[in-house]
Amino acid sequence: MTTVMLVDDSATMLMSLKSILTKAGYTVETAGHGKEAMDKLSKGVKPNLIISDVNMPQMDGITFVREARKAPGMRFTPMLMLTTESEQTKRNEAKTAGATGWLVKPVAPDQLLGVIKQVVPGA
């Protein structure tokens, strides 16, 4: 069973994405910001994929990706940024931090599921 961790400060986003992914057969973990997501990783949650927003309180998405890459077993885990942010410099920052890809909101469910299948082997 593939586990996806969703990190977003929008409750609506978390709810809608969780619904889409659960229906597609994925197990979903959610966090409201990067710090909460890091807490979950440190408590042993081992997602097969992370989808994170960029602009969030407490810990932004790019910092989170940078920190998450240092967590045990997360070196090769795909991490996608899902954000309204479209600035190229931000994309470059995310890439440098270790992000696997960049998706600009809104993303159609079938597009999102297609990207997941691309980046997670066997998903």
Added chain:
Amino acid sequence: MSRLLRRRPASSAPTDSRVQTDVVATGLKDVPACCEVVGAHISDVIEQTGEAAASIVEQMIKVDGLAEETAANVARLAGTLGRTEAELSQATSSNDQLVDRLVRYFLYRDEQIRGLVDEMRGLRQHVAQIEEVSRATNILALNAMIEAMRAGDAGEGFAVVADEVRKLADRSNKAAHGIGSSIADLTGRLDAVLADDSSFEKDTTSVALETADTAMTRRLSGIANAQRELSELVTGVLRDTMEALQDAEQSTGALTAETTGAVGHVQFQDITRQLLEHVSDAVDQVRQATEDVIGYAEGSLPEETVRERAISVDDLRARHVMSRQRVTHGDHAGGAAAVSDDTPIIELF
């Protein structure tokens, strides 16, 4: 604010700078409060659209759940109908076999009875022989009587007649024996037919169904046809129901796809929220700038601070995060931002 400042010089004589700053302070006095009200309204809109979006997602999830439940019920019903169709087909096949066996059985009985009838015809031949013997015996007896009348000198004739009578008696004996054995055989076979039909099992293949056309086979064929028609009717109903269920499965599948799409569209709320938050920030900056100007006009804030904290349209542009914001900004303020952002929506590194 700008209308107030522009109108004044047109309708009155020039005033000194103290009066001007007083007018500016008065003109801007309520702008910060207005900005706060606008900011609060924006917060309300964000909160309400957030609640509405959450409700929409919840409702969609419920609709999704109901659609999945319906799909599961439809699948279960389709499974039951499928099994019923298979069982009906098996029962029809069994009934056909049963009717086939019944027809063969009755035809087999017909054949056996026909054999008995033939045996009875054989009996008739034996009876005819006895009759013939009887007639000949009578004639011989008559002849014997005639010869007896001539007795005396023709006594030898009795010896010949006696010999013929003996032969006739012998033939009568054989015929009677034939009748006896035929009757015994018939009795035995009739008993066997009535008591035991086990030979039907091994003889049944010799019965030709295609050529059999009797009242009994017609009746049995009628029953078989009626049963087959009923089976076809039920199978047709089952097939139609299965097709309807397949349509229902497709509809529920389409419904869940639509709800998934609708849930995806709820991302608009997050985008709108961020747009409104940026507007709210901009309004707050206008408020701050206005308060600074008022403070300067009232003499409580130095000129340097006002200049230092003055807002600029370029600062506003720098805070935009969405391509759409930059385009809209450029459309109204000009500059490079007027060019549409063509970075890909999805990019894998």
